[in-house]
Amino acid sequence: MFTVTSGAGYGMLAVLGYGAATRLLQPNAKFGLAAFALALALVVAGLLSSLLHLGRPERSWRAMSQWRSSWLSREGSMALLTFVPTLPFAVAWSLFGENSGLFALCGVLAGILALATVFCTGMIYASLKPIHQWHNRWVVPGYLVMAIMTGALWINVLLQSRGLSRPSVAAIAAGAALVGMVLKIGYWRYVDTSSARSTPQTATGLDQFGKVTLLDPPHTQENFLLREMGYRLARKHAWQLRRISLSFGFFVPFVLAGLTVAVTGRFATIAALIAAVSAIVGVLIERWLFFAEAKHTVMLYYGGNKA
Amino acid sequence: MTSLPALPSGRKLGLVIDLDICVGCHACAVSCKEWNAGGHSAPLTDFDPYGSDATGVWFNRIHSFEAGEGADARAIHFPKSCLHCETPDCVTVCPTGASYKRAEDGIVLVNADICIGCKLCAWACPYGAREFDADDGVMKKCTLCIDRIYNENLEEVDRVPACVSVCPVGARHFGDLGDSNSPVSQLVASRGGYDLMPELGYRPVNKYLPPRPRKTEPGCTGAPAALAPTEDDFNGAGLLLRWMDRLLSR
Numbered sequence: 001m002f003t004v005t006s007g008a009g010y011g012m013l014a015v016l017g018y019g020a021a022t023r024l025l026q027p028n029a030k031f032g033l034a035a036f037a038l039a040l041a042l043v044v045a046g047l048l049s050s051l052l053h054l055g056r057p058e059r060s061w062r063a064m065s066q067w068r069s070s071w072l073s074r075e076g077s078m079a080l081l082t083f084v085p086t087l088p089f090a091v092a093w094s095l096f097g098e099n100s101g102l103f104a105l106c107g108v109l110a111g112i113l114a115l116a117t118v119f120c121t122g123m124i125y126a127s128l129k130p131i132h133q134w135h136n137r138w139v140v141p142g143y144l145v146m147a148i149m150t151g152a153l154w155i156n157v158l159l160q161s162r163g164l165s166r167p168s169v170a171a172i173a174a175g176a177a178l179v180g181m182v183l184k185i186g187y188w189r190y191v192d193t194s195s196a197r198s199t200p201q202t203a204t205g206l207d208q209f210g211k212v213t214l215l216d217p218p219h220t221q222e223n224f225l226l227r228e229m230g231y232r233l234a235r236k237h238a239w240q241l242r243r244i245s246l247s248f249g250f251f252v253p254f255v256l257a258g259l260t261v262a263v264t265g266r267f268a269t270i271a272a273l274i275a276a277v278s279a280i281v282g283v284l285i286e287r288w289l290f291f292a293e294a295k296h297t298v299m300l301y302y303g304g305n306k307a
Numbered sequence: 308m309t310s311l312p313a314l315p316s317g318r319k320l321g322l323v324i325d326l327d328i329c330v331g332c333h334a335c336a337v338s339c340k341e342w343n344a345g346g347h348s349a350p351l352t353d354f355d356p357y358g359s360d361a362t363g364v365w366f367n368r369i370h371s372f373e374a375g376e377g378a379d380a381r382a383i384h385f386p387k388s389c390l391h392c393e394t395p396d397c398v399t400v401c402p403t404g405a406s407y408k409r410a411e412d413g414i415v416l417v418n419a420d421i422c423i424g425c426k427l428c429a430w431a432c433p434y435g436a437r438e439f440d441a442d443d444g445v446m447k448k449c450t451l452c453i454d455r456i457y458n459e460n461l462e463e464v465d466r467v468p469a470c471v472s473v474c475p476v477g478a479r480h481f482g483d484l485g486d487s488n489s490p491v492s493q494l495v496a497s498r499g500g501y502d503l504m505p506e507l508g509y510r511p512v513n514k515y516l517p518p519r520p521r522k523t524e525p526g527c528t529g530a531p532a533a534l535a536p537t538e539d540d541f542n543g544a545g546l547l548l549r550w551m552d553r554l555l556s557r
Contacts, residue, residue, distance in 0.1 A: 055424015055444030062421050063402035066309045072427050073402035129396060129507050130433035197506040198433065200372075204385055205501045205515055206326075209374035215382055218336070218368035221360055224438045228429060297504065298435030301370050301387060 002053075003121055004150075004283050006046025006079070007143065010114035011151020012039035013086060015169065017111025019155075020089070020099040024168055032094035034158050039151075040090070047079060071127050075120035082117055085109035118147040125290075130297040132196035132307055133290075138187035145183055146249075146283050149176035153253055153276040160260060160269040167261045170272070174258040177279070181250035184286065188242060191293065196307035203300040214303035229296040241289050249282020309401040311394065312410035319413040319485035320451055321391050321512035322471065323494055327519045329478040331371050331384030335470035339367040339388070339449075342469035347450045348419065352442035364438045366449040367470055383518060386479070388470070389436035389449035390503065390511030391415050397428035397437060405446075413485070413512055414453055419445045433507050456481070484512050 016035060019025030051057045064080065066073040089106035092098040099107060122143035125134040152173035159165050200214075201207035256275035260268045297307045343366055344351045353363030367388040373380050391408075395415050398406045405422035408415050417428075417437075422445040429437040429446060437448045452468035455461060465472060471479045482491030491514075494500065500514035544552075 053425065055426075055439065055441070055446075056422065059403070059421060059423045062404070063423060063425070066402050066404050069310045069399040070402045070427075072400060072425060076402060124400075124427070127396075127400070128430050129509075130431065198504050202504050202506055204372055204374070204383070205503055205517065206372065206374040206383060208517065209381065209383075210379065211376055212372050212374045214370065215373045216331075216371035218370050218387075219365075221362050223362055223368075224364070224441075225429070225435045228426065228439070229435075296430065296435075297433040297507070301385075301435060 001284075001287075002046040002050035003143070004046075004280065004287050005042045005049070007118055007121070007147035007283075008150035008154060008280065009039045009042030009044075009046060010082070010118050011147035011149065012042070012154055013082070013114040013151070014111040014148060015152050015155045015172065016093075017089070017107035017109070017114070019166075019169070020093070020104045020107035021111075023100070024166060025099070025159075026164070027093055027097045027099040028162070028164060029094055029097040031158055031162050031164055032090070032097070032099070034162075035155060036086075036090035036094050038154060038158070040086075043079075043082075071120050071123040075117060075124060078113055078117040078120050082110060082113040085113065115144060115147070118143055130198075130307070131294045132194070132198075133191050133294045136187075136190060138183060138190055142180070142183045142187060145176050145180045146286070149173060149180050149250075149253065150276070150279050150283060152176060153257060153272070153279050156257060156260060157269070157272045157276045160264070160272040163264070165260065165264045165268060170257050170261040173275070174254050174261065177250045177254035177257060181246060181254065184242075184246060184250065196295070196297065198297045198300060198307045200300045200305060203297065213305075214301075217302060225298050226302060229294075229298055235292055238289060238293060241285055245282045245285040245289060247282070248278045249286050250279075252278040252282070309398050309404050309406055311398060311408055314410060315393075315413060316411050317485045318411065318483050319391070319393070319512045320456070320482070321413070321484045321491075321514070322388070322451075322468065323480040323482070323484075323491045323500060323514045323516060324386055325478040325480070325498075325516040326383055326385065327478075327516060328476050329384045329386060330476055331369055331382075332475065333369050334473050334475060335386055335479060336365060336367045336369055338469040338473035340365055342452060342455065343450070346452070347454045348417070348447045350440075350443075351447065352440050354441070364440050364447050366436075366438070366447070379521075381518065381521065386470070387434065387436075388513075389415060389451070390434055390509070390513040391449075391451060393510035393512060395509060396431040400427045400431040402427070414451045415448070416450055416453065417446050417448055419443070419447070422446055433504050433509065434511075451481075484514065 051060055063073055063076045067077050085106040089110050092103040122140035126139040129135050156170050156173050200212040204212050206212050253275040256271040260272050295307050351364040355361050370385045372383050372385055374383050398408050403421050403423055405418045406428050424444045426439055437446050440447050456466050467481045471481045480491050483489045495514045498516040500516050502511050
């Protein structure tokens with residue numbers, strides 16, 4: 001949840017920063033107010049929902065301290081740092097109709113920091129060696145492209161609905177959807193055709209005896225590890241969910257956002273809105289699968305035969 | 308600070324677990340729970356402890372595996388706790404500095420006062436050594452009984468981890484694996500002790516000793532291949548022959 005909503009919010013900031021720097025987006029105050037309100041609401045909702053996962057949310061400020069080693073700490077620091085240039089950028093654009101000069105610079109900084117935050121989010125997962133499905137080079141580009149795609153789709157909705165349509169924004173959204181589709185297909189192919197080096201044999205070191213299978217688990221009830229890492233919730237329907245995610249998350253947005261490159265007016269607004277909502281649904285399913293299909297090496301000690 | 312110590316002392320305290328003689332009695336797990344429920348990371352919360360769905364925090368868990376197939380298969384009891392790795396990702400991923408590796412002896416610990424319970428360290432540990440205490444909201448793990456091994460209130464013989472002191476068959480050994488002359492290092496060298504999941508590069512300090520080759524041939528236990536009769540049977544012989552046998556056997 002956190003990664004989807006905050007990803008969309010940071011993607012919007014990146015598109016807004018790019019739009020201000022290239023003078024693609026005019027400093028329309030009403031549009032600015034709507035865009036920044038939505039972007040910041042998505043970012044803050046994501047950040048708050050991530051705090052709910054903590055055992056001790058009141059201590060979360062401490063998470064800024066270990067940026068030297070921890071991608072989670074870097075993500076938290078970047079997330080907060082992004083607010084620094086974003087606030088003047090947002091205030092100037094949405095209250096004073098100004099997005100050039102120094103404020104464009106703020107916009108560029110905000111966009112870079114927003115994408116850096118998403119990069120860190122991706123790296124949190126990509127840096128975890130025990131999970132083969134995360135520890136690979138498909139993960140970070142996927143996170144970045146999906147953030148840009150969902151961000152551009154929502155900017156496109158706000159532009160279309162105010163008759164301010166910009167074909168390049170729609171093109172960014174459609175292009176990102178296409179790249180995202182390729183990345184996800186590539187990711188799933190990689191996950192399906194490769195396997196972790198760790199096996200029950202390496203986990204126990206008993207390979208000299210041959211096949212290793214679990215005879216007796218250490219405990220009869222589920223423990224923290226099995227609840228946290230062993231859920232096979234979506235795996236049963238993974239294949240169907242992948243198709244749904246590809247269609248909703250990438251194919252529909254690609255077609256409809258692509259349509260709004262050429263078409264404007266009420267029809268385009270509706271198409272842009274459907275594209276944006278569809279993308280969020282698809283990316284939510286993608287994110288669910290991303291977790292559900294992750295196989296942690298600890299499961300090798302609990303009867304799993306593949307990680 | 309969750310970066311690894313820049314100047315480790317070279318001391319690497321850890322355990323050596325002998326899979327050849329572990330009988331899977333779970334005494335080490337129970338003793339661990341008993342000591343640590345009142346120790347450094349206390350309490351180790353249990354939920355529904357007397358009900359049908361009892362769950363709780365344990366630092367040591369005993370898995371039982373079957374290795375090999377068919378007639379060659381053997382049951383191997385496999386205790387697993389924190390391996391106090393030399394390059395533990397559970398430490399470096401920690402965003403708050405709550406997870407740390409001690410420079411002086413290599414023990415990996417959690418500072419429960421600043422842990423935010425994000426659980427990322429549990430994801431970063433390939434071995435499942437860390438368990439979240441949902442009641443405390445913080446992560447807990449094996450401390451190598453840091454409150455026993457340096458505890459001067461205990462008899463010197465008791466200054467070992469609880470799991471080691473309780474093991475009824477001597478399958479667990481504690482010592483400095485950084486010192487190649489220590490008894491545990493010698494044991495590892497002589498028995499071919501190995502790392503779990505070496506391919507991930509965490510460089511665990513704890514070592515496992517493999518089960519010895521199975522003794523399938525007569526004689527390989529050190530006993531004679533067949534029992535020789537202890538005494539020739541002359542019961543059926545006459546008195547004279549029995550007397551001669553006794554005389555000549557002197």
